[in-house]
Amino acid sequence: MKKPLLIGITGGTGSGKSTVSTEILKSIHEKNVAIIEQDSYYKDQSHLSFEERVKTNYDHPFAFDNDLLIQHLKDLLNRKPIEKPIYDFERHTRKKETITVYPKEIIILEGILILADEEIRNLCDIKIFVDTDSDVRVIRRIERDMKERGRTLDSVINQYMTTVRPAHMQFVEPSKKHADIIIPEGGYNKVAIDIIVTKINSILGK
Numbered sequence: 001m002k003k004p005l006l007i008g009i010t011g012g013t014g015s016g017k018s019t020v021s022t023e024i025l026k027s028i029h030e031k032n033v034a035i036i037e038q039d040s041y042y043k044d045q046s047h048l049s050f051e052e053r054v055k056t057n058y059d060h061p062f063a064f065d066n067d068l069l070i071q072h073l074k075d076l077l078n079r080k081p082i083e084k085p086i087y088d089f090e091r092h093t094r095k096k097e098t099i100t101v102y103p104k105e106i107i108i109l110e111g112i113l114i115l116a117d118e119e120i121r122n123l124c125d126i127k128i129f130v131d132t133d134s135d136v137r138v139i140r141r142i143e144r145d146m147k148e149r150g151r152t153l154d155s156v157i158n159q160y161m162t163t164v165r166p167a168h169m170q171f172v173e174p175s176k177k178h179a180d181i182i183i184p185e186g187g188y189n190k191v192a193i194d195i196i197v198t199k200i201n202s203i204l205g206k
């Protein structure tokens, strides 16, 4: 039996990674695709106080439980279901519940540090970098974090300047060199999405 195809989608915060994944999903039958967000694999921090959790650098590779992520990717590639963790961005820790993800022909893995990790990127069959200017990304981030992640403007700006931006320059931006495809402006780049969907369909034999 053929191995499922793993597509890694990376790029800075707010670049449009989730939008690209969703756009791909819209064009391929849901029964064929599983989406794994690297964000779901932030380490469990329930043993820390809220004040301590806020101090974590969430843009450094140490923030992620990549061992669990890699194990889950290998399970899905071996056609075994997984229990995907659920991360709570307001409480900065994992929830108790998990989501069962069943193996599919296509697995999309999206997150800021997918191509920065050698073991993860070596598992990916197609490596995509969503490339969006930092001014656009930071505006999107302010809007999203204030609306959806319970943050204040001050906290978003402070986090961006102290950890998000330096880690982006140290880890995310250099990982672009590992990409097979670079998508400018992300989610609504119809031509790029069509090319990826055509490739996926050819692999699915359609």
Ligand SMILES: Nc1ncnc2c1ncn2[C@@H]1O[C@H](COP(=O)(O)OP(=O)(O)O)[C@@H](O)[C@H]1O
Residues within 6 Å of the ligand: 011, 012, 013, 014, 015, 016, 017, 018, 019, 020, 140, 144, 185, 186, 187, 188, 189
């Ligand atoms: N090409 C685009 N044009 C306008 N808005 C976009 C575009 N791509 C994404 N967005 C919006 O920007 C925000 C961040 O996009 P998202 O896909 O969640 O980024 P990421 O997953 O990389 O953090 C979302 O509100 C999304 O709707």
Ligand SMILES: O=c1ccn([C@@H]2O[C@H](COP(=O)(O)O)[C@@H](O)[C@H]2O)c(=O)[nH]1
Residues within 6 Å of the ligand: 012, 013, 014, 039, 042, 058, 059, 088, 089, 091, 092, 093, 111, 112, 164
């Ligand atoms: O508790 C947390 C965990 C993560 N973050 C931030 O999330 C982004 C990654 O998600 P994107 O959807 O790619 O933006 C990362 O830059 C972390 O700083 C957080 O703020 N709090």
